[in-house]
Amino acid sequence: MSTVQVARSTRASRIFTPLALVVLLALATLPYWGGPGDMRLVAEMAYYLALAMLWNLLAGYAGLVSVGQQAYVGLGAYAFFYLTGSVGMHVYPAMALAGPIAGLISIPVAFAVFRLRGHYFAIGTWVVAESFALGASLIEELGAGSGMSLTPKIVRQVASSRSDRETVEYWMSLGICVIVFAVVYLILRSRNGLALTAIRDSEPASSSLGVNVFRTKLFIYVATAACTGLVGSLIFLQKLRLSPEAGFSINDWTVVVIFMVVVGGIGTIEGPIIGMLIYIILRELLADFGSFYLILMGAIAVLIMLKAPGGVWGLISHRYGLQLFPVGRRLILDKTPK
Amino acid sequence: MEWLNVLIQGSLLGGLYALFAIGLSLSFGIMRLVNIAHGDLIVLCAYVALIVVQGTGLDPVSSLIIVLPVMFVAGYLLQRGLLNFTLEGGLLPPLLVTFGISVIIQNALLLGFGAYTHRLQQGAIETQSLVLPGDIAIGVYPVIIFAVAVLSIAGLQLLFFKTKIGRAFRAASDDADTAELMGINKRHLFALAMAIAMIFTALAAVLFAIRTNFDPASGPTRLILAFEAVIIGGLGSMWGTLIGGMILGIAQAVGAALSPTWQILAGHLAFLVILIILPSGLFPRTRD
Amino acid sequence: MSLLATHQLSAFYGDFQALFGIDLTVEEGETVAIIGANGAGKTTCLRAVAGALTTEPNMIEFDGKPIGHRTPHDMVRVGIAMVPEGRRLFPSLTVEENLLLGAHSGRPGPWTLERVYGLFPVLKDLHHLPAPALSGGQQQMCAVGRALMSNPRLLLCDELSLGLAPVIIQDIYTCLEAITDEGTTVVLVEQDINRALDASSRFYCFQEGRIALTAPTDGFDRDKITAAYFGL
Numbered sequence: 001m002s003t004v005q006v007a008r009s010t011r012a013s014r015i016f017t018p019l020a021l022v023v024l025l026a027l028a029t030l031p032y033w034g035g036p037g038d039m040r041l042v043a044e045m046a047y048y049l050a051l052a053m054l055w056n057l058l059a060g061y062a063g064l065v066s067v068g069q070q071a072y073v074g075l076g077a078y079a080f081f082y083l084t085g086s087v088g089m090h091v092y093p094a095m096a097l098a099g100p101i102a103g104l105i106s107i108p109v110a111f112a113v114f115r116l117r118g119h120y121f122a123i124g125t126w127v128v129a130e131s132f133a134l135g136a137s138l139i140e141e142l143g144a145g146s147g148m149s150l151t152p153k154i155v156r157q158v159a160s161s162r163s164d165r166e167t168v169e170y171w172m173s174l175g176i177c178v179i180v181f182a183v184v185y186l187i188l189r190s191r192n193g194l195a196l197t198a199i200r201d202s203e204p205a206s207s208s209l210g211v212n213v214f215r216t217k218l219f220i221y222v223a224t225a226a227c228t229g230l231v232g233s234l235i236f237l238q239k240l241r242l243s244p245e246a247g248f249s250i251n252d253w254t255v256v257v258i259f260m261v262v263v264g265g266i267g268t269i270e271g272p273i274i275g276m277l278i279y280i281i282l283r284e285l286l287a288d289f290g291s292f293y294l295i296l297m298g299a300i301a302v303l304i305m306l307k308a309p310g311g312v313w314g315l316i317s318h319r320y321g322l323q324l325f326p327v328g329r330r331l332i333l334d335k336t337p338k
Numbered sequence: 339m340e341w342l343n344v345l346i347q348g349s350l351l352g353g354l355y356a357l358f359a360i361g362l363s364l365s366f367g368i369m370r371l372v373n374i375a376h377g378d379l380i381v382l383c384a385y386v387a388l389i390v391v392q393g394t395g396l397d398p399v400s401s402l403i404i405v406l407p408v409m410f411v412a413g414y415l416l417q418r419g420l421l422n423f424t425l426e427g428g429l430l431p432p433l434l435v436t437f438g439i440s441v442i443i444q445n446a447l448l449l450g451f452g453a454y455t456h457r458l459q460q461g462a463i464e465t466q467s468l469v470l471p472g473d474i475a476i477g478v479y480p481v482i483i484f485a486v487a488v489l490s491i492a493g494l495q496l497l498f499f500k501t502k503i504g505r506a507f508r509a510a511s512d513d514a515d516t517a518e519l520m521g522i523n524k525r526h527l528f529a530l531a532m533a534i535a536m537i538f539t540a541l542a543a544v545l546f547a548i549r550t551n552f553d554p555a556s557g558p559t560r561l562i563l564a565f566e567a568v569i570i571g572g573l574g575s576m577w578g579t580l581i582g583g584m585i586l587g588i589a590q591a592v593g594a595a596l597s598p599t600w601q602i603l604a605g606h607l608a609f610l611v612i613l614i615i616l617p618s619g620l621f622p623r624t625r626d
Numbered sequence: 627m628s629l630l631a632t633h634q635l636s637a638f639y640g641d642f643q644a645l646f647g648i649d650l651t652v653e654e655g656e657t658v659a660i661i662g663a664n665g666a667g668k669t670t671c672l673r674a675v676a677g678a679l680t681t682e683p684n685m686i687e688f689d690g691k692p693i694g695h696r697t698p699h700d701m702v703r704v705g706i707a708m709v710p711e712g713r714r715l716f717p718s719l720t721v722e723e724n725l726l727l728g729a730h731s732g733r734p735g736p737w738t739l740e741r742v743y744g745l746f747p748v749l750k751d752l753h754h755l756p757a758p759a760l761s762g763g764q765q766q767m768c769a770v771g772r773a774l775m776s777n778p779r780l781l782l783c784d785e786l787s788l789g790l791a792p793v794i795i796q797d798i799y800t801c802l803e804a805i806t807d808e809g810t811t812v813v814l815v816e817q818d819i820n821r822a823l824d825a826s827s828r829f830y831c832f833q834e835g836r837i838a839l840t841a842p843t844d845g846f847d848r849d850k851i852t853a854a855y856f857g858l
Contacts, residue, residue: 065433067374112610115617116569118429119372123565124613127606130562134603250558255441262434291445298441305434306423502730509716509727516714519676521702521731521776 027174031167039166043173043238045280050180050231051253052260052272054224057184059258060267061196062220065118068125069228070254071109071132074247075102076229077236078136081148086141091157095233102229103222110221114214126250133248147243155240169238176234180227185269187223192216200267262301265311274313340595343474348591350476352584353484354549357542358564359571359579360490361535367574368511368531371421374436377561378443379536383409383543384552385447388456398458398548405540413536418529425528440557447554455551464548483545487583490538491576497534507531559602566609572619581620585612629654629811630675630780631687635694637670637679644670646835652780657802657812659822659843662832663855668815669711671832672782675813676708677701688780702731707778711785711815713769715757721768722753728775735777736808742771745801763794770798770805780811787818799825819851833857 030039051069059065079101083094109128116124137145159165187193195216198206207213232253236242246252256279264275279297286293308315358380365371373379386408390401420439424431466478498504509517510527518524546552546560563586571582586605593604612619628651635648645667652658660668673679675686677698686694688704696704707728715724725742743750746767752760760768766786773781786802787795795818802825806812816822823829823843831839831854839854 059430063429065429067437112614115613119366119374119433120565120569122374122433123372123562124569126558127562127566127609131603131606131610134606138599138603255437258434258437266430291448294445295442295449298438298445302420302435302438302442305431305438306420309427309431502726505719505723505727506730508718508723512716512718513714515678516710516716517727518698519678519702519708519710519714520728520772521699521733522727523697523699 024174024178028171031170036163036166039170041280043170045276046173046177047231047235048257048260048279049272049276050177051228051257052264052276053180053184053269054227054231055254055257056261056266056268056272057187058220058224060261060271061188061193061200062217063200064217064221065122066113066125067122067250067254067258068113068127068129069224069257070248070250070252071125071129072102072106072225072228073232073235073253074129074132074136074244075105076232077242077247078142078148079229080233080236081150081242082142084150084154085148091154091237095230095237098233099226099230102232103226106222106225107218109225110218114217114221129248129250133244136247137244143243145244147241147246149242150237150240158237169234172234173238176231180231183223183227187220188269192219196220259297259301261311263304263311265313265317266309268311268313268317270317271311271313275311278312342472344591344595345588346470346474346476347480348588349584350480350484350587351591352567352580352582352587353480353487354542354546355563355567355583355586356487356580357483357490357538357545357583358560359567359583360494360542360576361539362561362564363568363574363576363579364494364531364535364538366568368507369417369421369425369514369528371425371432372436373421374433374561375440375443375557376436376539376564377559378440378557379539380543380546380560380564381447381552381554381557382443383536383540384456384458384547384556385451386540387458387544387547391458398460398544402541402544405544406537409536409540410533413539414529414533416536417532418525421532422525422528444554444557451554453553453555455553456547457551458544458547460548479549483549486541486545487580490541491580494538494576503527503530563605566605569619570609570612572621575619575621578619578621585620627690628652628687629689630813632671632675633685633687635671635674635681635685637667637674637681639670644835645674648832648835648837650830650837650840652811652813654779654811655806655809656828657806657814657826659814659816659826659829660832661816661819661822661829661851661855662838664817665834666832667835668832669784670835672708672784672813672815675701675780676706676782699731702776702778703733705733705777705779707773707776707781709766709769709773709781709783709786711788713765715760715765715768715772717756717758720754720756721749721760724757724768725749725753725771725775728772731776733777737774737777739775742774745774745804746771762790763797766790766794766798767801770801774805774810778810780813781805782813782815784815785817786814787816787821795821819848819855823848823851831855 027042030042055069058069076098080094080098083089083097084091113121113124113128136142142148155165159168195206195211198209198211199213199216203213232247236247239246260275260279261272262275263278264273265271282297283293286296304311310318361379362373362376365373383405387398387401387405390396390404391398394401421432421435424435464479467475468478468481469475498508506517506522506527509520510522510524514524566586567579567583569582570585571578571580585608589608590601590605593600630652632648632650635645636643637645648671660671662668670679674681677696677700681694683692683695686692688706693701693704716727719727722739725739748764749767749771752764757765757768786798799821802812814822814826826843828842829840830837831851833854834857838857839851
């Protein structure tokens with residue numbers, strides 16, 4: 001007789017969770033022991049990690065391989081700049097609205113791009129992002145081609161001194177990264193997450209089992225867009241200046257993010273974290289080589305996709321059977337002697 | 339009369355977009371591969387032509403004697419040596435590998451040629467024009483491009499329906515595994531398809547580079563134009579792609595007539611509207 | 627020397643093992659049937675011989691040469707042709723184009739378009755139609771004709787009778803005799819035991835990826851076959 005147990009946590013995850021909390025706590029105290037340069041780097045890591053986790057949810061779990069997520073970074077940033085600058089809203093409510101606005105705009109977009117399958121979906125999302133960039137460069141109220149800046153008056157709403165501002169914005173970056181992590185993690189552990197895995201494995205089969213494929217995908221797409229918009233508003237609060245090229249940059253907000261997820265391991269929670277670290281390390285090491293480093297990044301991504309489609313985390317977890325953030329359930333067969 | 343002029347200019351522009359689209363359409367039609375690097379390959383071809391023109395003193399059109407065979411071989415090797423390995427294993431590998439290739443090509447060109455814009459000079463033909471009744475002046479060069487597009491598509495139709503290799507392409511497009519069981523070497527055939535796709539890509543590139551400035555970052559826009567022409571026309575229909583290109587060109591010409599800054603956006607909007615109304619394009623394949 | 631011999635042929639679909647050490651031989655000119663229940667490994671065995679599954683070189687020997695590592699299109703070149711299960715005609719090609727595609731490898735031999743039309747006159751009348759416009763039986767004839775066009779020494783037929791009316795099946799098996807009379811060696815996979823045994827001189831009965839029984843068909847006790855078939 002053998003008994004079967006269903007378990008979610010793994011030994012690695014039980015060890016790793018407190019470890020992650022310690023690291024997070026250490027990072028939160030960085031303003032007290034690190035310099036502004038360190039804070040900028042960690043803040044950047046945090047918002048890139050947030051974008052990577054969101055793209056991973058979209059492409060790795062929902063199978064919606066978008067190369068147009070820069071649309072929502074830009075939309076969130078433009079919403080934030082417009083609300084603070086032209087409407088005169090305070091920074092925080094403006095930021096809180098930036099995400100929902102991006103999410104709202106993503107609904108009609110979804111109805112158009114969801115008509116495209118597979119690869120064509122990818123390029124379709126790109127066309128949409130390009131259209132938003134071109135649109136922004138035509139609208140006078142949004143500064144047209146030259147873009148917008150945050151005035152000192154707006155910036156001082158965060159904090160009056162520069163160093164305080166940097167500290168607050170740093171914590172905001174960490175906070176938003178944690179929020180995005182929580183959102184992604186909760187979605188994956190929810191009914192929707194289970195439905196997603198089913199859809200990714202077989203769309204016809206899951207729809208015959210009563211999974212509403214369209215609604216599940218729409219939910220993920222809109223949720224991702226809203227979170228991406230929020231991250232976008234935060235990024236450009238730190239950059240202070242926004243232009244169509246910067247806000248809707250495919251290289252900065254999508255290519256780099258895809259690199260992180262693919263190299264780290266697509267379709268895993270751990271992948272984006274590892275990929276982000278690899279990207280930042282490579283970039284810091286190779287920054288002096290200019291476009292050569294981008295060629296190398298491209299080559300690494302190609303190589304990983306061909307030789308190890310599970311990415312670096314795929315190699316590690318396959319080798320050691322590790323899972324740090326369990327979203328699935330495992331069967332434990334307790335074999336007792338017959 | 340002004341709008342008739344816009345219509346004609348736009349349609350002629352569509353010929354160039356259809357040429358951009360042929361390579362993309364071939365690789366999707368035969369290998370089910372959507373090549374994100376397609377636009378960058380167009381730009382790469384333009385740079386290869388630039389090198390040949392500068393190195394030999396040939397004019398751009400004559401440089402095709404060298405550029406076409408070079409890109410044919412390059413296309414064959416690209417497919418056989420790299421892209422064939424992405425075709426089994428779902429959606430992500432081809433997408434991300436061609437995406438990686440796109441980044442590599444763009445930055446390699448940046449490294450080799452800098453961010454400056456270039457243009458190929460063909461001479462007097464670029465500026466000659468014909469005057470039609472009703473005082474409509476149309477450029478000779480756009481007419482030539484359009485004619486090349488029509489001839490290219492007609493040539494491909496002949497290849498597909500009248501030759502042994504064309505038959506093999508159609509069979510592989512239907513069911514590559516069964517084609518392999520019938521004695522067709524899939525890897526070789528796919529590589530040949532990419533090589534042929536690169537011929538048309540190089541042709542489009544040189545014609546485009548005579549007309550417009552290009553730089554290492556010009557690729558993505560070409561990809562998007564090619565993609566829009568394919569989708570508007572309907573997947574799998576070559577003549578549909580030409581019509582799709584023309585619709586795109588007309589939409590851009592109308593946009594430009596309203597305000598020059600609206601040209602590109604008008605094309606995207608036309609694409610999105612058609613996508614919503616007719617998701618399978620104007621000439622959908624009855625079967626997939 | 628046998629035309630075809632498999633040695634401890636094993637085959638996998640991912641982690642799932644479908645064949646366990648199959649040893650079978652087929653002599654030049656004979657017709658051999660492989661029978662067995664659903665999932666017994668019959669189709670897998672044919673697909674392995676056709677090169678569609680990866681196997682070790684020595685596991686499959688054709689005309690004395692190890693060919694287990696070859697790709698399917700190479701197998702056509704050495705003289706192995708397949709009529710796949712479900713016919714798998716190319717829907718965007720006409721009947722004639724489907725037949726001509728079978729000749730892609732350019733193997734010389736007696737079979738030409740005219741001879742295939744001679745064998746299946748109905749195909750000649752319908753040669754310009756797209757393949758999906760044909761009836762099931764006509765499609766099966768086209769699939770057999772397509773395989774013949776490569777002038778095979780060994781013809782692998784997977785479930786010729788699948789989904790066809792008995793009278794049509796009879797027609798197709800009559801034509802198969804004409805093909806074997808030319809000296810072409812045939813391996814038949816069939817679920818219809820009687821049909822398979824009538825057409826063949828020897829049979830292998832598969833069960834769960836292994837050979838459960840093999841014998842000449844003449845005068846063999848069909849009850850024993852039934853027992854092997856169901857693993858009783």
